[in-house]
Amino acid sequence: MIKAKVWLVRAVLLLWSVQLIWLTWHFAPEAGELVERAAGRRWGAAVRLEDPFYQWLQTLAEVIPPGATYIFVDDYEAGKEIEARYHLTPRKRVLLSPEVPASLLFYEVRQGKATFVIIRDRDKPPGPGVRAALDSPAFQRLDIPGPGLVLRVDYSRVRGEFYD
Amino acid sequence: MIEPAAGLLRLALGLGAIFLVGYGFPAPTLPARERTRLEGVALSFGMGAVFITLWMLALALMGLPFSLPLILTPLLVLSGVILVIKRWLGKGRGRRSPTFIKTENRKPKTENPLWDWLFIALLALVILFAVLRAIFYPMWAWDEIATWGCKARVFFDSRRLDLSCIDAHNYYPNLVPLLLTYLYLCLGQVNDHLVKAVFPLWGTMLLVLLCSLLRRLGLNRTQALGTAAFFALNGTVFIVHLQLAYADLALAYFALGAAGLVYLWLKDQAPRGSLAVAAVFAAGMAWCKYEGPPLAGTVLLAAALSLVWLRPPGLGGRLLKLAIPASGLVAGYLPWKIYLIKHQIESGSDHVLNFYPGQFFKSLLFLPEGLFNPFHFGVLWPAAILALALCGRRLYNSPVIFLALFLAGNLVAIVLGYALAPTSAAEFPFYVRATLDRLLLHLTPVAALMIGEGLKEVN
Numbered sequence: 001m002i003k004a005k006v007w008l009v010r011a012v013l014l015l016w017s018v019q020l021i022w023l024t025w026h027f028a029p030e031a032g033e034l035v036e037r038a039a040g041r042r043w044g045a046a047v048r049l050e051d052p053f054y055q056w057l058q059t060l061a062e063v064i065p066p067g068a069t070y071i072f073v074d075d076y077e078a079g080k081e082i083e084a085r086y087h088l089t090p091r092k093r094v095l096l097s098p099e100v101p102a103s104l105l106f107y108e109v110r111q112g113k114a115t116f117v118i119i120r121d122r123d124k125p126p127g128p129g130v131r132a133a134l135d136s137p138a139f140q141r142l143d144i145p146g147p148g149l150v151l152r153v154d155y156s157r158v159r160g161e162f163y164d
Numbered sequence: 165m166i167e168p169a170a171g172l173l174r175l176a177l178g179l180g181a182i183f184l185v186g187y188g189f190p191a192p193t194l195p196a197r198e199r200t201r202l203e204g205v206a207l208s209f210g211m212g213a214v215f216i217t218l219w220m221l222a223l224a225l226m227g228l229p230f231s232l233p234l235i236l237t238p239l240l241v242l243s244g245v246i247l248v249i250k251r252w253l254g255k256g257r258g259r260r261s262p263t264f265i266k267t268e269n270r271k272p273k274t275e276n277p278l279w280d281w282l283f284i285a286l287l288a289l290v291i292l293f294a295v296l297r298a299i300f301y302p303m304w305a306w307d308e309i310a311t312w313g314c315k316a317r318v319f320f321d322s323r324r325l326d327l328s329c330i331d332a333h334n335y336y337p338n339l340v341p342l343l344l345t346y347l348y349l350c351l352g353q354v355n356d357h358l359v360k361a362v363f364p365l366w367g368t369m370l371l372v373l374l375c376s377l378l379r380r381l382g383l384n385r386t387q388a389l390g391t392a393a394f395f396a397l398n399g400t401v402f403i404v405h406l407q408l409a410y411a412d413l414a415l416a417y418f419a420l421g422a423a424g425l426v427y428l429w430l431k432d433q434a435p436r437g438s439l440a441v442a443a444v445f446a447a448g449m450a451w452c453k454y455e456g457p458p459l460a461g462t463v464l465l466a467a468a469l470s471l472v473w474l475r476p477p478g479l480g481g482r483l484l485k486l487a488i489p490a491s492g493l494v495a496g497y498l499p500w501k502i503y504l505i506k507h508q509i510e511s512g513s514d515h516v517l518n519f520y521p522g523q524f525f526k527s528l529l530f531l532p533e534g535l536f537n538p539f540h541f542g543v544l545w546p547a548a549i550l551a552l553a554l555c556g557r558r559l560y561n562s563p564v565i566f567l568a569l570f571l572a573g574n575l576v577a578i579v580l581g582y583a584l585a586p587t588s589a590a591e592f593p594f595y596v597r598a599t600l601d602r603l604l605l606h607l608t609p610v611a612a613l614m615i616g617e618g619l620k621e622v623n
Binding site for chain 1: 293296297299300301302303306309310313314317318321322326328355357358394397398399400403538542543546547550554619621622
């Protein structure tokens, strides 16, 4: 019985050894990248600067005042709105889908006293809400290069007291 | 060059203060003579984290802003006073309890020092990789920037528990965000790559704690180190969580401490005062993650059921003593609950809705996939099941039943949890895949204790 137990333990250890080899193979690219970054002194804040979306957010942070509220138009699943929220805090943000109807967009702008609307993907065909905003004189398109569109909005000129 | 060095020094001092706060408080309950030096270090980190962050919550409840003097001065003074009084009172008297001598010194330390060094080298390699991976990259993973790291950043900027710009999961407990906030205060700025050094450190403390618990269970040093290496280097989940600002590693650490100390107590192998330390760890479980209170509840439930099943002498008294860790659970849960009620924050509606039988049956299929997929935990869970089988009769006539009940009970709880989750049928598989490995991570250190018990059978 003891012999059988010992063989079972040996079998597990053998499987573990194989698994260790696989684990080394799995993490090898990451380890290689670490060595490269260490050699090139490209770590910490430098890693973030390699991301164009982050650079765009930094530009937005210079434009949007810290006490302002902005509407972020994007799909939650893309994961970009959480990045925007993280880097633009303490600015308050409201997330709306790209397919948002004009009534809801205008209502959120009015109720949240939002002064900026950020559309994350400028290449995507605009939904009804964004189209209405682009046509409205209350919204002013800002010339900020980057992956998305930025609109400045005067919420006092927007009608949106009620949304059903 | 000077700035990064200054940052590292500030971080080291901040982390050192966590150990100091945690080192003083257990002195009256778990005296130094009852624990090894490494064990003391591993326990004091978790206790320091609990005390500092609960104190920060108390400051928030009192409406006081977060600042280093306000956070550290009372805790360090209190910790120092406790240590001085303890040393003064305990001078010249007191002996190690018989359990300490039995468990620590009975076994020869090692079988073969070469194996010891090999296991230590493997563990050191993992930690080194995790430290570099953590501090080279800023926070990037979903829950880091959506929840834990985002909260820490907001709390630091506002110097208070400001939940106004976070619209989801406001009810989540805040041990991890507040600990990060405290470290930002030490650093003097938001530095979201350097601060992540705390997570590999936390993982190291988990491994030290695991080793020391295994030693107390009767394994020699080689076996304890081997089991710890087997745990750390099995699949990717533990290694990945060493680098992430998530609360799951912290919960796994607290779960190991609470369950491990209660298990030693059930076996009459616990040093004096272990239940009080287990209480602080139960508080840590309740205060670090939404899943913590039920997990801590299962430690207590499994212990109570084991006692009732085994009927040891003085059953009533022993059952009553479980009130000590239970009080820790309440102490870790209640302050945040009071804060939520005071600020009218709704809790849990995005996690629990109705019982969906379809999800229940689907998660029954997902669970084995999570347990046995080598990508997640390698061969750890099959080895734990094998260890359970190797224990044979000991499984139902000794406290080993506690480990089995805790693990099996939590696996059932995971399936039931998924049956209550409010997700659409299309989203459900993604929801499970995004969460199951983390839920299992909370239990894996205890599964490693089970493996240690199985190893004893082969001895």
